[in-house]
Amino acid sequence: MFWHRAIAIALCASAFTLSAAAPDSTADALARIPPCGLECIAEKLPLIGCGLLDFECQCNSKNSTAILQPCLLDKCTFDETFEILRAQADLCNRPHDSYTRLMMATAYVTGIIPVVAIAMRFASRWVGGNHFWWDDWIHLVSAMLCVPLMVCFILNVDAGVGKHLWDLTYQRVYDIGLWTYIITILWAVEMLLLKYSILCLYLRIFPNIWLKRAVFAFMAFTACFTLPLIFTAAIRCNPVRAQWDLEAAKTAKCLDWLIILKLSVVYEIIAEVVLFALPVPIVLKLQMATAKKIELLMFFGVGLLLIGVAIARVPFLKGVVDQSDQTYTIVASSMSTFIASGLGHVCAAVPTIQALIRFVINGFKNKTQAASSYGQSGRSYESSKKKSYRSLEDKKSACSSYSGATFKVSKQRSKDGSKDPYRLSTQNFTRFECDGDEVGEERSMELQPAETFVTKHTSGQAGESQSHDSGEQPATVVVSSSVLEDSASDKAILDREYVKST
Structure with missing residues (x-):
């Protein structure tokens, strides 16, 4: 000595x-x-x-x-x-360059992208009239974690990450270690929730039983692998503060950080390959419109980029544990981590924003079917695929006159009647036009013969009901034109038809 x-x-x-x-x-x-x-x-x-x-x-x-x-x-x-x-x-004339500006730009961009993605997702659900489900809420929580992540990343850059170690002080290195520790835990939880959001989306849109079972199995595998890995990364040193406090690290006992990083990266690659490969067998069998194909191509394209970023992180792992200039060599790994986060949120949102895109293309208006005008009131009724019987009756009462052909089928029973030998059976009830707009639905009709019938009619009593052996009146087909304006006219024709039949 x-x-x-x-x-x-x-x-x-x-x-x-x-x-x-x-x-x-x-x-x-x-x-x-x-x-x-x-x-x-x-x-x-x-x-x-x-x-x-x-x-x-x-x-x-x-x-x-x-x-x-x-x-x-x-x-x-x-x-x-x-x-x-x-x-x-x-x-030694060592360099004094830094990646401060690049990392600051990365922090803002990768922090804003998830917020925009989740906003578009929820707006699309609302515009399209779709209800919110687990995939939306889990994605929302994951996107919310991006805000503290962005703040921690900015504070980390302010502390000096991206600069050479010899350009910093001990206090700055202490701060960098602390912010890096927080970022590591938050990022791992964020990516776990993002995977669960995509898996819940599969459960929502694919009815296949085998796919649902595969999704649940992958969820269990992800939880069993990721949660212990996050816990290990959080407490890998004893005491925990040794992960950012160099003074405490002198006497601390820590697990090999490089091994934990390699396990996490290998898992990320495998998990993302499985995640985007799960729906491929189903998608290949689908026949879909061009817009839907473009949407799926974007989804799988971003997924491939995400897998590529995960693979690209492998050679950057040594820079994370480089003791000679760690604050500078960690840049590539940090940037790839945040880029993967931004791409993941875009990928999770792409399949859900079709309604919003259609809404914007239509001039910020929902695409609806043509409305009908009702007489002098000028009211409009928005047509839909499923019309109730009550809505059809409302349209009939609002019209001032009938136009076109009207088909009605009347089936009434009496105490002792018989079936009409040529009864017109149908599964529809009416079809008519109101002020030039079609209202109602078309159904099939067929003429069915019956075996026997007996018709009794009293000639002196017009308009009274007739009885038959079977207890049912013969079905009457009424063909009306624009001159038929009320039920009284229909009743008169019914009476004339019965008189002729007798």
């Missing part, structure tokens, strides 16, 4: 001697190195393989930082260690 201190004193003296002939920047850098740093340099120089004053060799050495780090952690405070890093950067 005394030998190391002696060399450190000699190194300090030689540094001051060298600074007389060195540029001002080099002299300032040498003067800023604290004694503990000089002692560590003197102790580890044989392992580095460079001369005492060979700064070029020391700067070009790839393992000098890894060799010096244990000694610096033991002999220096973190404030002194970061001062040594800044001096070393000046001596």
Whole structure:
């Protein structure tokens, strides 16, 4: 130990001697190195393989930082260690660039996209008259998590993530570690909910039993794998604060963070492949309109991009655990993580916004069928596919005259009657036109012969009911024109038809 201190004193003296002939920047850098740093340099120089004053060799050495780090952690405070890093950067002319602007733009874009996606989804449900279900509410919760995620990411960028380690202070590195820890947990929960939202959407739109069973099985697998992984990431260190507090990390016991990251990325790739492959066998058999095909192509296209981003994260994992310049090398992994989040929300919303797109294309109006006008009142009635009997009767009473052909079938029973030999049977009740607009429904009619009938009619009593052996009056077909305006006219024709039959 005394030998190391002696060399450190000699190194300090030689540094001051060298600074007389060195540029001002080099002299300032040498003067800023604290004694503990000089002692560590003197102790580890044989392992580095460079001369005492060979700064070029020391700067070009790839393992000098890894060799010096244990000694610096033991002999220096973190404030002194970061001062040594800044001096070393000046001596070795290390870069001072940063990704601050790019990461800030990524934070805002990936934070706004989920909000827009969920807003379009809910607006489309409302415009289309569709009810909200679990897929919508789970997506809403996932999108709500994007707001604190965006705030934490912005605070992380303000703290210094994206900059080189030697351009930061210990307090900034402490803040970066804390925000990164919070972001990791929130992002994992957000992506889990996003997967559940897409799976619930499958349950909503696909009636296939085997697909529903596969969805429930995948939900169980996702929960059983993801929740323990999130819990492990949250408490991987004892104490937990060692994940962002370098002082506590000196004596803490932690699980290998790189192994946890690899497990999470491998799971993400497998899960996303299965997630987007589940409905493919059903979709391939569908015959659909071009607009629906475009919608599905967008869904699976964004899904493929999401899988590609997950695969692209694999080579960036080493940068997350790089101790030499971690705040700078973590950029690629952080950006790919937030890009995956934004794409996931777009993918979850694409199948649900067709009604909103149609609403915008129609000039912000819902597409409805043509309305009918009723006499002088000028009221309109909006037609629909399912018309009730009451609505049809309302339209009939509102019309001032009939136009076109009207078919009526009357089936009445008497005490002792018989079936008409040629009874017109039908499953419809009426078809008529009101002021040029068709109202009612068309149904099929057929003429069915009966075996026997007896008709009794009293010629002196017009309009009275006739009786038959079977107890039922013969069915009468009434063909009316525009001159038939009331039920009295219909009754007169009925009487004339009965008289003729007798």
